[in-house]
Amino acid sequence: MPKHIGIAAVSPEGSAFCYKLIGRRASEIDTPERRPLITLHNRPFSSYVEALARNDWPTVARMLAESARVLHEAGADFAVLPDNVAHHALPMIEGGSPIPWLNMIDLVAEAIVAAGCKKVGLVGTKYVTNGSTYQTVLGLKGLPLLVPPDDEADAIDRIIFTEAVFGRVRAASRLAVAQSIERLAHRGCDALILGTTEGSLLFTIEESPLPVFDPVELLADRAIAFALQDPSAP
Numbered sequence: 001m002p003k004h005i006g007i008a009a010v011s012p013e014g015s016a017f018c019y020k021l022i023g024r025r026a027s028e029i030d031t032p033e034r035r036p037l038i039t040l041h042n043r044p045f046s047s048y049v050e051a052l053a054r055n056d057w058p059t060v061a062r063m064l065a066e067s068a069r070v071l072h073e074a075g076a077d078f079a080v081l082p083d084n085v086a087h088h089a090l091p092m093i094e095g096g097s098p099i100p101w102l103n104m105i106d107l108v109a110e111a112i113v114a115a116g117c118k119k120v121g122l123v124g125t126k127y128v129t130n131g132s133t134y135q136t137v138l139g140l141k142g143l144p145l146l147v148p149p150d151d152e153a154d155a156i157d158r159i160i161f162t163e164a165v166f167g168r169v170r171a172a173s174r175l176a177v178a179q180s181i182e183r184l185a186h187r188g189c190d191a192l193i194l195g196t197t198e199g200s201l202l203f204t205i206e207e208s209p210l211p212v213f214d215p216v217e218l219l220a221d222r223a224i225a226f227a228l229q230d231p232s233a234p
Contacts, residue, residue: 002036003227006076006099008067009042010083013167014197014216018082021220029228036227041070045165052085052127061092072098080104080223082216084134084195085127102226104219108193109137111213117191119144121184121210123177123202124195126157134193146189152180156202164198177202185209 005022009015019040026035043063051059064086071079078100081087087105094101112120122134122145129147138145147153159173181192181203192210196202205212 002034003077003229004037004039004075005223005227006068006071006074006079007038007040008064008071008079008081008083008086009040010048010081010086011045011165011197012042013165013201014082015040015042017197017200018080018216018220021216022080022223025220025224029224034228036224037075039071039074039076041067041074043067048086049161057089057092060086061089064089065093065097068093068097068099068101078102078223078226080219082197082219084124084197084215085131088127088131088133102219102222104215105133105137107218107222108134108213108215109141109143111218112138112143112191112193113141115191115211115213117143119146119189120213121146121181121187121189121192122195123148123156123180123184123192123199125160126153128195129153129156134195145193146184146187148180148184152176152183156180159202160196160198164196164201167201169201174203178207182209 007015007019022038029035047063048060068079076099080102081090081104090101120143122129135145155176163169163173189210192208192212194212194214197216
């Protein structure tokens with residue numbers, strides 16, 4: 001039997017994107033009996049936004065812990081968190097979680113190292129670009145991480161919180177993001193981390209001048225692989 005996948009949702013658009021990716025991959029499994037169950041739990045997105053505005057990480061952690069409990073009670077064997085910002089609070093609750101978590105940030109770091117990248121760009125909300133979500137794990141691996149300058153970071157943050165999380169992004173906003181990525185390429189980046197779950201609304205991978213690491217894509221792939229893993233395997 002495949003493992004039951006639990007999704008701890010934060011933003012509706014980003015979590016729906018993750019669910020869609022995992023569901024699509026599950027439907028591609030030839031044997032119906034090996035297609036994993038998927039359960040999603042969310043609190044209102046505004047609860048997370050309000051906690052983040054107060055820099056209240058213990059509250060973010062408590063909400064993630066609640067999702068873990070609900071998912072466990074629903075039968076999930078492990079949890080995934082398709083949100084870059086909230087991963088900052090994940091270490092606070094992993095030890096007491098009733099089910100294990102797949103860490104999306106670690107998956108991105110593994111993929112970047114495997115690809116042999118030397119300098120990586122990052123776009124996302126200011127919680128991500130100004131925080132330690134990716135900076136710490138990549139720094140420990142000796143990988144320089146570049147982010148947009150403050151004015152561009154402010155603009156991208158506004159685009160994500162006022163447009164992308166509602167499922168719509170204006171053409172002018174998409175152009176601004178594309179230009180910021182171009183400048184990261186000119187600064188010597190050889191790859192880009194799409195550090196927002198709503199990133200697919202901001203630009204397409206085909207439009208990027210840099211190879212793109214999409215954390216949610218990597219998370220969906222690993223979730224399916226983990227769900228199908230033989231528990232008797234070493």
